[in-house]
Amino acid sequence: MKDYVNIGNLQIASNLYEFINLKALPESGVSSDCFWRDFESLITDLSPENQSLLAKREDIQKKVDTWHKENQKVEDSASYQAFLQGIGYLEPEVKDFNVSTQNVDDEVVTQSGPQLVVPADNARYALNAANARWGSLYDSLYGTDVINNEGGAEPGGSYNPLRGEKVIAYAKDFLDQVAPLENYSHKEAIKYTIINKGLSVTLNNGTVVGLLEPTKFEGYQGFPEEPSAILLQNNGLHVEIQIDRNHPIGQTDDAGVKDLLMESATTTIMDCEDSVAAVDAEDKVLLYGNLLGLMKGELSTSFEKNGTTVTRTLNEDRVYSSSSGEDITLRGRSLMFMRNVGHLMTTDAILDKDNQEIPEGIMDGVITSLIAKHDVIKNSQQKNSTKGSIYIVKPKMHGSEEVAFANTLFNRIEDMLGLARYTIKIGVMDEERRTTLNLKNCIHEVKERIAFINTGFLDRTGDEIHTSMEAGPMIRKKDMKGSNWLRSYETSNVTIGLETGLQGHAQIGKGMWAMPELMNAMMEQKGSQLEAGANTAWVPSPTAATLHVLHYHHIDVHSVQNKLVQQPQDFRANILEIPLANNSEWSPSDIQNEIENNAQGILGYVVRWIDFGIGCSKVPDINNIGLMEDRATLRISSQHLANWIHHGIVTKEQVLDAMKNMAKIVDKQNAGDTEYRPMSVDYENSIAFQAACELVFKGAEQPSGYTEPILHRRRAEAKAKDLVYNDKN
């Protein structure tokens, strides 16, 4: 029996009520009476529209299913498009316009840089992410496969100087590329000093040189004749050469350089959506509490690491002397966005006048804005937005009406919290097919508050499969990335972003690097997102941010965008190309490999979600490569299996066998964890195993193929039976 407080006609879970009244409202300038009164009327006014938008999604999906079942030919693109127009799936396009978002921070409009995403329920990771504005290049290289192991350079228990040499060579090559010396290499430097307001570098042959472009030197720390840090700037991003001749690495370097500190994650998404498992008021209070701590600058957490207790708090800003002696202050923390949930789910944390759960997206919008108001009204020592803006990322919206609804919600929230109109900025995830196809209209609905668009290609792939579930069997999961619809979607997103004037107002972002351990591959591939016109792209970890930022040093995204803006094109027909397979190409072992790979990923992720409440995990795939799995990747795998079962590529029995076999493998992978409950001991009674099966066998009937309804219900069931562990931090 849940414990509720009655206020007006609302019933509010008492832990949430306490959090709001005792922690979030004080000093916000909003009284408890007004807050709950206005919240109730907002719920009363907006819940029906939320519901009817979802009903419209269902209605459209049914019509699409029927059209395919009646064996209409998708190859006949004109009649397919006409059908989609007829049911309101394809919207008539609005006239040309430009967005006008104001008061957007430099990290969004002038700097291009990596965007880190982090589950906001994990205070240790969330603080680490906020602090990932700056990261050590030496550590990021040393600890990853960007540096190869050849010639005895394996990373071991203790420092391997052979590996260290490769790291230093890589880093100095980088310096030579982005802040070269006149005619020489940073490798030849033996001393950095500040002379006549400029950087002066003494070389091992006695020559003294400066930077080829002297304006790249911005400032220093320490004394001009013996600086401890040299601040350089390239493409709007900073690099600090750190010097300490007493440091173990500095001692080995002729110039005393111990590291390059990189400005890394310029922005970070504090995620309350697909990377968290939040199913009730208790979970939501943990999330909101962390966000409040971040927005007020007070969040702190202690944990054991390498045998010592570490206490982590938000970093201070970084201060340097400019060449002319004034202070330069650079932000020590990433600019934080908060990702709310979408329009689909409801929550029993608050019940309305009819005793019904309220839309969770409405609750997230109101409470995360209240939390961020503390930053806007300067209740925090460490500001997030210097422009007084609140950044909310809104995922999984279908088409422009749903975006318009988010705008209405944000208007109402601004009114109830006493915030100026358009204080709340919106990041629109372009990750559902109906949004991709109507992106211009979607942007139009929020043209005064849009701060980013982002191609969430993982959810988008899940929706691609679900929308056309009845059209036929899909190509293999690994082939999706190369398919025409996906390439066209990525290009179209940038084209429309540029066409609607996002430059100078909002980010054009690209998706996640989902292989956190394959950093060398990331370095080879992820620069292409910038070449395609994105001025930010998602990374899964601070290390990835520190490495990915090198791409922004090498590629000037402003010029890339300026070239692309000249080439508008309509990609709709290509986006509508459904990735149907020619299944005669598959051997039985291809098919087995596909189902086992999907099954392993699903089980490895779901068991941690259900039993531990962990919403983002690194899960080995069938080739033993650790993949970042979240609800979006789960959506793809479960929809893919559902699609193949639906079209008879595999039988349900075959998939169930694979699930059982893979459960044994996942159990083995987790054998070292004493709190882990094996699924294969009792398949029938393992809630995690049953949840995974349900996601697949009932996948075709899930709304938009989403995974959250089943995950939430199953986690709540496990919680009610007291079969869960709390291992979030």
Ligand SMILES: CC(=O)SCCNC(=O)CCNC(=O)[C@H](O)C(C)(C)COP(=O)(O)OP(=O)(O)OC[C@H]1O[C@@H](n2cnc3c(N)ncnc32)[C@H](O)[C@@H]1OP(=O)(O)O
């Ligand atoms: C489709 C989408 O919606 S994508 C968006 C959702 N995805 C995400 O948010 C990805 C976030 N990333 C993560 O959660 C993690 O990096 C995972 C789950 C992929 C891997 O986590 P782990 O296995 O714990 O990573 P690993 O052991 O290599 O590293 C742990 C260290 O890295 C840090 N770390 C890892 N990821 C992050 C992150 N995203 N932000 C901040 N710190 C991080 C941890 O704080 C920890 O360092 P610490 O000991 O100093 O605290």
Ligand SMILES: O=CC(=O)O
């Ligand atoms: O949210 C991101 C995605 O790829 O989905």
Ligand SMILES: [Mg+2]
């Ligand atoms: Mg997504």
